[in-house]
Amino acid sequence: MSLAKKIAENTALQIFGKIISVIVAIGAIALLTRYLGTEQFGWYTTSLTFLQFFGILADFGLVLVTSQMLAAHPKNHQNIIHNLFSFRLVTAIVIIGIAPLIVFLFPYPLAVKQAVVLMTLMFFSISLQQIFTGLFQEQLAMKWSVLAEVTSRILLIAGVALTIYLDLGFMIAILAIVFANIFQLFILAFGGMKFISIKLAYDKKIWHEIIQKSYPIAIAIFFNMIYLRSDILILSLQRSQAEVGIYGAAYKILDVLTQAPIMFMGLMLPILTQLWVHKKKDQFKRMLEKSFHIFMIIGMPIIAGGLALAHPIMRLIAGESFAASGTVAQILFLALIGGFLGALFGHVIVAINKQKHVIWIYTLVAAFALTGYLITIPTLGMVGAAWVTVAAELLAGILLTRYVICCTNIHFKWKTIFTKTLLASAIMVVPILLLPHLHVLVLTGIGMVTYVAAAHILRIIDPRELIALVAKK
Numbered sequence: 001m002s003l004a005k006k007i008a009e010n011t012a013l014q015i016f017g018k019i020i021s022v023i024v025a026i027g028a029i030a031l032l033t034r035y036l037g038t039e040q041f042g043w044y045t046t047s048l049t050f051l052q053f054f055g056i057l058a059d060f061g062l063v064l065v066t067s068q069m070l071a072a073h074p075k076n077h078q079n080i081i082h083n084l085f086s087f088r089l090v091t092a093i094v095i096i097g098i099a100p101l102i103v104f105l106f107p108y109p110l111a112v113k114q115a116v117v118l119m120t121l122m123f124f125s126i127s128l129q130q131i132f133t134g135l136f137q138e139q140l141a142m143k144w145s146v147l148a149e150v151t152s153r154i155l156l157i158a159g160v161a162l163t164i165y166l167d168l169g170f171m172i173a174i175l176a177i178v179f180a181n182i183f184q185l186f187i188l189a190f191g192g193m194k195f196i197s198i199k200l201a202y203d204k205k206i207w208h209e210i211i212q213k214s215y216p217i218a219i220a221i222f223f224n225m226i227y228l229r230s231d232i233l234i235l236s237l238q239r240s241q242a243e244v245g246i247y248g249a250a251y252k253i254l255d256v257l258t259q260a261p262i263m264f265m266g267l268m269l270p271i272l273t274q275l276w277v278h279k280k281k282d283q284f285k286r287m288l289e290k291s292f293h294i295f296m297i298i299g300m301p302i303i304a305g306g307l308a309l310a311h312p313i314m315r316l317i318a319g320e321s322f323a324a325s326g327t328v329a330q331i332l333f334l335a336l337i338g339g340f341l342g343a344l345f346g347h348v349i350v351a352i353n354k355q356k357h358v359i360w361i362y363t364l365v366a367a368f369a370l371t372g373y374l375i376t377i378p379t380l381g382m383v384g385a386a387w388v389t390v391a392a393e394l395l396a397g398i399l400l401t402r403y404v405i406c407c408t409n410i411h412f413k414w415k416t417i418f419t420k421t422l423l424a425s426a427i428m429v430v431p432i433l434l435l436p437h438l439h440v441l442v443l444t445g446i447g448m449v450t451y452v453a454a455a456h457i458l459r460i461i462d463p464r465e466l467i468a469l470v471a472k473k
Helices: 003-059 061-070 077-096 099-105 112-140 143-166 172-192 204-238 241-277 281-318 325-351 354-407 417-436 440-457 463-472
Strands: none
Touching: 003 077, 003 099, 003 112, 003 143, 003 172, 003 204, 003 241, 003 281, 061 077, 061 204, 061 325, 077 112, 077 204, 099 112, 112 143, 112 172, 112 325, 143 172, 204 325, 241 281, 241 325, 241 354, 281 325, 281 417, 281 440, 325 354, 417 440
16 A cells, blocks of 8 residues: 555544544543532542643653654664563653552542542553554554544443443542543554564663653653643642632543644654655655644634634533533633644654754743743632633744744745635634524534635645645655
8 A cells, every 4th residue: 555545544544533532532521520510520630630740751752752763763663662662661650650649648639539549540551552652653553543542432431421320429430431541552552463562671772762862752741731731730729629620621622622633743743754854855844834734724713613612512511510611611722723833843843853952942831831820820710720821832832833943944835824714714603603592513513614615715725635745755
């Protein structure tokens, strides 16, 4: 099969899988919010966020490093995977393993602490999953990742639904979530063994290379985590768990939406890396330009639609008791602008192996965000946290974009596609605002049809051109 066909197949599979996964994930959120209520959903949000700090510390950016190292050393896949897997196992045991001990030092309800202990198993599983994800990205065999993710989401919603039906309570709901993620690891490992054996290994040279490549990414991700998650942690210590739950429900929607650009760039990373390593600058530029265009085509209507429909979306998903999360969601949709830019140019920085040189960006943004959260959350609560998140995301996205352009000396045409997608999105919003009495799903359908029609009239680029571009590589 040709490279273009492989990319087309993997892209189609990921899009299909992500659509199914997003639908099921939103369904699970809807069940959890309605069953747990604002306070207990706050427990869930707090425990999840607490563990994410340790998960990020253990992450070391190994998804990106795996794709990068496999692309750079095509004849040494077995040895690299063995050492990456062993490295991840050690870091996960050491770093994630201390989370259930430290949580007892915090003034959280006992249920939150118990949830952290239980969810530690889930985060250990997720940390190992990331090695296989990097392998499948490099091999263009994302069908295994899609199968694992969709299956785990179905198990998750089934487990949560059964918990609700039998009224088994908060901890059993957490157990269902943990089990689904562990099962996902089993599927990924089974698929991974189709390409490579799984065993422990220690090669000093490879471990040194892993550390050298990953520590700048790890630092960047850690600081990224500070400005993306310290809001919830500070909120959980300053405000009620009910407010954490309302804020967390809105943030869940943001998390789901930001997976799409990360998924796409994960697929593009090995290709961009090879183009840069082999000094094919013109093709690298075209790939980057087309990727930016696709982000605009997909991202702009999502942001515009989210701003227009945030309140009815949150009422539909989370229920009337979470109606206040609509205001938070509306603010956080603006953060997607910076989030999309960060996903695109953050991956490009890894492709050109400049991750050490942007640590200052993440440090600056983290300091800005942390200061903002400490100032705004005690007085403004979740609304203040949301606005600081928007400012931090925009700052990070702009600085990363600027750095890539300056570092690569690559300038591409962006004003035309930006103007066209902005205009098409504005046209899309008009019928939504004129027909507020209609159901949110009907309005979403009307908006999608309107945007597609406007994009066709304005002759916005066809995303399939990216596949044609890669075929020329």
